[in-house]
Every structure is written in C-alpha cells, then in structure tokens.
C-alpha cells in the first residue's frame with residue numbers, strides 16, 4: 001500500500017494549490033481527483049478550470065468583443081461589415097484554453113513531484129483512503145495528513161430539473177450549439193448574471209428570474225442600484241421577487257411558471273439556465289462511516305487551522321462554509337499546507353475580494369456602506385465617477401464609480417466598492433492597502449500613473465476628505 005505524508009482529495013484551486021505548496025515544503029504528496037474532461041480523460045483544476053472561472057471568462061471575453069464590434073467601433077471611426085458569430089469556433093477557443101490550463105496543472109504536478117491519482121476517494125478512517133479509478137478498480141493508500149478539497153456542485157431545484165438539453169446548469173450553459181432565441185436564467189447571482197450577459201451579447205433575449213426582492217443584496221447598495229440600471233439598459237430583463245414554481249419542457253421550448261407579489265406568471269423560453277447556488281461535494285466521501293461532521297447545510301465543519309472532527313483530516317475551499325471563490329480556496333490551500341509543514345499561516349476572510357465579471361465589472365472588498373450603518377460605525381465615504389476619469393473617456397468607458405469607506409476617527413479603510421471598466425484588476429490595490437491597514441489618506445498620497453483607471457480610486461480616496469481634484 002502506498003503511503004504519503006499528505007493526500008489531498010480534489011484538484012480544484014484549493015486542492016491543487018495545497019498539493020503544490022506542500023510539495024514545495026518537502027512533503028511526499030498525492031492528489032486524488034475524479035473529474036473527467038470533455039475528451040473523456042481525467043482533467044485537473046476542478047470546477048474553476050473545467051466549467052467555472054476560466055471557461056466563463058473565455059466566453060465573456062469573446063462576447064465582449066462581439067459587443068464592441070457591434071456597438072463601440074463606430075465611435076472610434078471604425079466601420080466593419082456585418083458582425084457574424086461562428087459559435088463553434090468561439091466554444092472551441094474556450095475548450096482549447098481549458099485544455100491548456102488543465103494540462104498546465106499536470107505539468108506543475110510533475111515539476112513538483114506531486115503524485116496524481118485519478119479516481120474517487122473515500123475516507124476509511126485512521127489515515128486510510130480508497131481510490132476507485134474510472135474502471136472501478138479500488139486501491140488503498142495511507143496518509144499522515146488528509147486535506148479534503150472536494151469543492152461544490154450546482155444546486156438542483158425540483159421545480160427546474162436539469163436535463164442538460166433544454167434546462168441546463170452552469171456546465172451546459174457553456175456548451176450551447178446555437179444561440180438560443182429566448183433564454184431564461186433562474187437566479188440573479190454572480191453565475192446567472194455572467195452567463196446571462198454572455199448569451200445576451202450573442203443575441204439571445206434574456207429574462208432573469210430572481211426570488212429575492214433586492215438585486216445583488218451582498219453588494220454595496222449604491223453599486224447594486226447602478227448595476228441594475230446598467231444591466232437592464234443593456235437589455236437584460238431582470239425580474240426581482242420572482243420565485244420559479246414549475247417548469248415544463250416540450251419540443252417547442254420550456255414554460256417557466258413563477259410567482260410574484262402580483263400573482264402567478266409564465267414565460268416561454270428555448271433554453272433555461274439554473275443558477276441558484278452551489279452545494280458542497282461530500283457524497284461518496286464516506287463522511288457518515290468515519291463520522292466526519294457536517295453542518296446543517298452539508299458543509300464540512302472545521303475549527304481552527306481547517307481541522308475537521310477527525311484527527312489529521314482538514315477541509316478547505318468550497319466544501320467549507322464561506323465565500324465560494326477560487327482565490328479563497330487557493331489561499332486556504334497555501335495556509336493548510338504551511339500549517340501541516342509546521343509553519344504558521346492565516347487567511348483573513350474579511351479581505352477576500354469579490355468580483356462579478358459583467359461589463360462594466362463589479363468588485364469590492366471589506367464592508368459595504370449598509371453594513372457599516374447597521375453596525376453603527378462612524379465612517380466617511382468618498383466616491384469618484386469614471387465619467388470624470390481621462391483614461392475611461394479615452395476608452396469610451398465612462399460608466400460606474402469607485403467608493404472608498406474609511407473610519408471617521410482613524411481614517412483606516414473599511415471597504416472599497418467599484419463598478420466600472422476592468423475593476424477586477426483595480427480591486428487588488430484596495431486589497432493590498434487594506435492588508436497593510438492603510439488609511440484613505442495613504443491612498444490619497446500615493447502617486448498613481450496618469451492616465452489610468454486607478455486614478456478613480458485615488459480620487460475616491462481624496463474625496464473621503466472632500467478634496468477630489470477632478471470633480
């Protein structure tokens with residue numbers, strides 16, 4: 001029986017990063033993963049690389065190019081003929097990127113001497129794991145330490161059962177062979193809005209049904225209001241307070257029934273994307289048998305240092321309650337590897353940046369203004385619109401704004417909220433500033449290159465002290 005110092009279960013951004021970092025620190029490491037790619041072969045990288053972050057961004061980028069060619073080139077004095085989309089090539093480009101990046105993880109495993117075991121892992125207790133490969137052959141391995149990084153899967157709701165033909169989850173929504181004329185999306189969360197935006201730009205009429213009455217309730221309310229206005233202006237038909245109660249698929253399409261305060265309604269669509277959240281992957285792990293404790297929503301319970309209810313067994317990433325984001329999973333992965341190797345490590349969940357890759361993009365870190373109000377914190381706010389930013393003008397991208405919130409007494413930055421062009425890149429400056437406990441004044445006194453979009457953050461920091469220069 002092969003023995004390892006560490007066996008990681010799951011090779012998503014949590015698991016593969018934990019495996020590589022532990023190997024860097026000199027541990028003998030194996031990583032087990034059951035994912036099978038589109039080509040029928042094992043594929044590393046988990047949800048993020050195979051059907052999540054990367055393929056969705058590939059299609060977001062392609063569809064943004066289409067939108068620019070159709071709507072923005074003219075302002076630059078560029079005339080193109082009719083813009084036509086070859087969807088097979090677009091999807092093929094996305095698949096090539098996925099193949100390159102998942103293959104890249106295999107390369108990194110080889111470079112770092114991480115042993116990859118293809119198959120499903122089941123915990124047997126006392127450091128023993130059974131790996132069942134894709135032909136059904138079972139092999140046992142032992143480990144001094146086990147990290148569970150099994151991630152999450154889409155939530156399936158009874159009223160809209162996924163058939164991956166007409167009613168699809170996030171994986172199916174990346175694989176349409178033609179642009180649906182009428183597309184329904186259940187759930188106005190990050191995934192629903194991103195995938196809805198892709199197909200809207202490619203020509204679908206998109207209706208988004210969201211059960212909650214508020215749009216993007218987790219975001220700063222001012223950003224959420226702007227986002228709703230802009231996305232609706234782009235033609236996304238977002239219906240709030242709309243709870244889907246039934247669906248019926250027929251050769252003509254899908255009838256979606258939903259209820260609102262005004263009563264029961266129906267829409268007819270050709271395809272329906274179900275994007276109502278994600279649930280932790282614990283089935284098949286053997287949690288019951290070894291008494292691995294789960295919380296009431298099925299996430300693995302962890303204490304200090306990612307410790308589960310079992311000695312020597314840790315859990316990280318989406319399978320543990322908290323932000324279901326790739327960079328959170330990876331930071332967990334680095335931290336657990338360092339803890340196992342005897343170092344000290346810590347992840348500050350208050351400083352996890354959030355990004356929604358619609359266009360304009362939405363990004364934030366730290367507290368929202370409504371949270372500060374609810375907590376009775378005395379704060380100051382400074383905002384700056386991209387409409388007053390030179391670089392944004394040069395790019396024809398004047399929508400959105402940046403807001404900095406800081407403590408009224410100490411001036412320490414408590415939150416930064418952005419909606420605008422490429423704010424997914426800009427948010428990192430705010431994260432660094434907050435990691436170093438910067439004040440708004442620190443940002444205000446930092447030289448920002450001109451002309452850049454980040455000058456909007458500089459100006460918002462100046463605006464906290466009511467001394468913005470360009471507004």
Ligand code: FAD
Pocket residue numbers: 009010011012013014015032033034035045046047048049051052053054056119120121122149150151152170191281283284285316317318319323324325326327328329357
């Ligand atoms: P996962 O990536 O889910 O990986 C878990 C792995 O474990 C999988 O490969 C699975 O097959 C394997 N596994 C599970 N059980 C077993 C078992 N018993 N034995 C062996 N292997 C097992 N996050 C972002 O930060 N930015 C984004 O832009 C973003 N976009 C997204 C877009 C979409 C459409 C989706 C669906 C998600 C997106 N996410 C994004 C979320 C992100 O993908 C997840 O937060 C991230 O993948 C979680 O990483 P993880 O390592 O915890 O789990």
Ligand code: AMP
Pocket residue numbers: 157159186187188189190191192209210211212242243244245275276277278
């Ligand atoms: P997220 O968890 O960010 O992926 O968002 C999923 C969204 O789907 C949440 O905002 C839920 O309110 C929404 N949702 C869940 N069930 C339904 C339903 N039956 N009808 C409409 N929206 C739903």
